[in-house]
Amino acid sequence: MKKQDKNKQDIDVFGKAIFAYHHHQDETDIIVHSPDFDDDIIPVSVLFRNYEEMPALEKEALNKSYGKVLDVGCGAGSHTLYLQQQKDLDVTGIDISKGAIEICKLRGCKNVKVQDYFNWNAEKYDTLLFMMNGTGIIEKLSNLDRFFEHSKALMTTNGQLLIDSSDLSYLLDPDEDGGIWVDPDQGYYGELEFSISYKGETANKFNWLYLDFPSLELAANKNGFSCELIKKGDHYDYLAKLKVL
Template identity: 50%
Template sequence: MKDLFGKAILDYQQGNYTEDIITETSISEEDVLPLPYLFRGYDEMPALEKKALDMARGTVLDVGCGAGSHSLYLQEEKKLKVTSVDISEGAVKTCKLRGLKDARVADVMLMENEKFDTILLLMNGAGMCGKLKNISGFLRQLKALLNPGGQILVDSSDIIYMFDEDEDGGRWIPTDNEYYGEVEFKISYKGEEEKPFDWLYIDYNTLQNAAHAGNMNCELVLEGEHYDYLAKLEPESI
């Protein structure tokens, strides 16, 4: 990986902002991801993210922290102990430059011997598991990182709306993937292209089923304005 995402974030942090990130998926055309958006404050965040930050408590693990905006709010405004992890070296370097006390280059799937009260997966954070077949193992790992009484706060989107609707109200969904929410993601920045990677948009019912299969409760906390939602997952009481 070239870490173009991290390179772009670090460029912005260091005053070298001249271009935005270009994203594209297997079911959508090129789109612009403005770098300033990744550095937004609480007041500029969508309602789902605000709600998640309001609900965060105790020790927090921010998975896929990016530029660290969520972590920074929790550390500075709510005075919580936050561990911010991302596989992007550029992102983590940016987080440290912004003042985050515990930012690490790490894969959450390899973390062990640590426990948290709140695990955050924001900006379609569940997507990092790539394929629906991976969601069980993903949730099992997150569950193992929770303290008793801990919670996982995750947002995602049901992208069924992106597929054509027929006269009967059904959807024309390609059979290339096992699940319609699986997409291939591409990122380009300053003329360079990242190797495509798998990303998952999971609808709430499917997430709920996966959670229950893993002995976790799943609650729909808030629905967004465009097929997106925030969910809270907690281990079932024994």
């Protein structure tokens, strides 16, 4: 979820890149900027990958999805399309990018909306799906209670929440005993600030949360959810399943 700069309209970077790739096969990368890291890239083709091209965590999440599904941050619609076409599920995809949603419709997604997750309360779902570092939209640890409260309101009695993230503690320097020391005055190490650019245009800065599994589990239990580690990835990433207790 992006923070808006009140002095200017934000740029729909993902929407522009997705539009150009879909219509013109333009493979210009999206550039990711952060004060904490060197610039990185997001190949736009990643947003269009099919099931066989997806990493193991995403495949596992799609395999475990059932019932009525809400695909949060659906991007170009690849997860939505798989669940809709291959599993014949009733899927709603939402994203804050107007351009991305336009392409989702052109690709065949039946039910997609331009919508912020925290403002969406239309229905209840059997599966809430948050992929490609799904915890990112929470932005800050201080927003976890809000996230769980809103998610609980959107879930059916037997509903599940499938979410992936990464533990960034591997980036910290270990002490002589192999542990890590975290400066409490610096905030949680998984709270990052990013901006993204495309073809020379840069969108507003936004906060993004990478959440280690023990912290997710602790917050989930506090808010009345069970939290199960479903699968670990190859690089400190994981998939979790949460259900209301």
